[in-house]
Amino acid sequence: MxxxxxxxxxxxxxxxxxxxxxxxxxxxxxxxxxxxxxxxxxxxxxxxxxxxxxxxxxxxxxxxxxxxxxxxxxxxxxxxxxxxxxVLSPPWTTDWLSDAARAKLAAAGIAPPVRRDDPGGRTLPLLMPALRAPRCPRCGSAATAEIARAGSTACKALWRCDACRQPFDHVKDH
Amino acid sequence: MTAPMTTTGPDLRDYVLRLGDDALVAAQRVAGWCTRAPQFEEDVALANIALDLLGQARALLTYAGELEGLGRDEDALAFGRDEHEFRNVQLVELPDDDFATAIAKMLFFGVYQRLLYTGLSRAADPTLAGIAAKAAKETAYHVDHAVSWTLRLGDGTAESHRRMQAAVDHVWPYTHELFEPGPPPAAAGPGADPAALRGPWCREVEQVLAEATLRRPEDGWAPTGGRSGVHTEAFGHLLAEMQYVYRAHPGARW
The missing domain is CATH 3.30.300.130 (Fe-S cluster assembly (FSCA))
Structure with missing residues (x-):
């Protein structure tokens, strides 16, 4: 070199x-x-x-x-x-993920964070109002449920799809 | 030669050290649940929360070391100081003798941290503001976790209710120290004034306790001293465990 x-x-x-x-x-x-x-x-x-x-x-x-x-x-x-x-400022946010990056995540079976302006985003009946339900990255169904808030890494949660019955990782909104 | 003190509040280094010590000791206690939480998912969740707190502690202690200018890094501050040099509140060092105690502490400390970090994200000091803005988003998840368990245990079985109430009663007196009066340094800004945080903290915590069918304890005994290096008996044991490797093998690297 x-x-x-x-x-x-x-x-x-x-x-x-x-x-x-x-x-x-x-x-x-x-x-x-x-x-x-x-x-x-x-x-x-x-x-x-x-x-x-x-x-x-x-x-x-x-x-x-x-x-x-x-x-x-x-x-x-x-x-x-x-x-x-x-650097820590401005603080990192999942809003910085491009559409192409989100598509890559979904193709790998990882549900991307839900965009704040996504009209199809379903707000969760949970205590933190900012959290929104992801669609299944495999079949696209909106019938999904959270299994565990803390997933395989600090930035992911574990979800399952009630339509195709598959579990999947979800990059948390942040 | 040292410059004369011109302000009555803590200087920025002391202030950042307090925040860092709070996060570090809380992280050590929460991490202690790893492999012994009531269920496997909770093991993972608590380890994640401990990791967040440790990340906050690392950033804050590193900054405190820079402000101090004596060449002490995050490790020197975390592992090289003795009990009386730590500035954390006693709340975070209390032993988690029951899972309900861990949850009560996480609820009370988490709501406080989120309010404080939100205020500090507007601090005049850019480094402190950057750390706080990042940490505020993380603490929202910690609060959410603590709230969901408080509801489940408080409004659960007779036994879970009894133990959650006992934990809330046990921990409550130690929450007063979080709001001890005293102006934060100018660089931290007015958003960090502890006196102004107590009102919103009480409203949020009281709402959770009410929903969880738990009684809000009376204000009375208010133990204090953590900010000046006076700690509970359990703290020495915590430090002994946390600092053992660093002190047994000074300067070791891997």
């Missing part, structure tokens, strides 16, 4: 495309860019490239892995010096 070191804006662009392709360790079908974890990539005058990321949850245990994967991707793209900065 040493003979392909690049600098400046070109370096930032190259690192950006490499880093943007890093997959989330816990939701492998999405990249950190699609999840909204990657906030910025910029080139400094001294040749460093600064990658700015934000956690989904403050205690997200995947952050160390993400930092290591980002550093490795930047190195492989020929960037000798990369600095990874973690």
């Amino acid at each position: 040493g003979d392909t070191v690049v600098r400046g804006q070109a370096a930032a662009e190259r690192v950006r495309s490499a880093v943007a392709a890093v997959r989330d360790p816990e939701i492998r079908v999405l990249t950190i860019e699609e999840l909204g974890i990657l906030r910025d990539v910029s080139a400094e005058d001294d040749g460093r490239v600064v990658v700015t990321i934000t956690p989904t949850f403050l205690g997200c245990p995947a952050m160390d892995v993400i930092r290591a994967d980002v550093a490795a991707a930047a190195r492989d793209a020929g960037c000798a010096e990369v600095e990874i900065v973690t």
Whole structure:
């Protein structure tokens, strides 16, 4: 890699495309860019490239892995010096998931968060009014029920479909 | 040479340390349920909540260490301090001798944290505001969890009602310390004034207790001292367990 070191804006662009392709360790079908974890990539005058990321949850245990994967991707793209900065503001929200990212989640059998402006979203008869029921990612039915609020990772809940009788993961609204 | 104190409230470092210690000790207690919760799903839920609280503690203690400027990181602050140096309220250190106690503490502390973090998300200090805005969304899930269990246990069987009421009665006196008067530092902003939080806290908690057919305890005995390093007997045991590895193997890395 040493003979392909690049600098400046070109370096930032190259690192950006490499880093943007890093997959989330816990939701492998999405990249950190699609999840909204990657906030910025910029080139400094001294040749460093600064990658700015934000956690989904403050205690997200995947952050160390993400930092290591980002550093490795930047190195492989020929960037000798990369600095990874973690910011908390503005706070991450599932609203940042694009339609394409939501479609990828559904294709992988994971119900994406329900958009706040989704007219078909059914509000749950629960105590937290912001929570909305997802559609089944397999058959599309709205007849779904929550099994457990805490699922396989901190950002997911476990649901089941009453139409096709399959359990599924749901990325929680946040 | 140290600069003379010019304000009567805590400085920002002390204030952030309080918040961090509250979250850290609460996390340690909640995490203690992992593998011994009443059902498997609850194991996962409580571990998730503990992880959220630990995440808050890490961000807050890291920031407190930066403000202090003595080179202490989150680990040094969490594992290198003794009992009297911790600034958490006594509420979070109380032993969870019954599942109902854990739920009562989560309800009272969670509602307080959500109100406080919501206020702090408008703080003049950008780092504190960023942590608070993130944490406020997480605590909404903790409150929801505690409320659903409070309803289930309070309005459940005669035995679950008896134990939930006993837990509420036992824990209630320790909630007063959360709202001890005293202005927060200017950088935290008026949204964090403890005196202003008690009203909304009482309304929310009282509504949950009423729906759960539980009696709201009378205000009386109000133990205090956590903010100045005075803790209950159980706290030393908690710290001994939490800090053992760090102190037995100083500087160890993996």
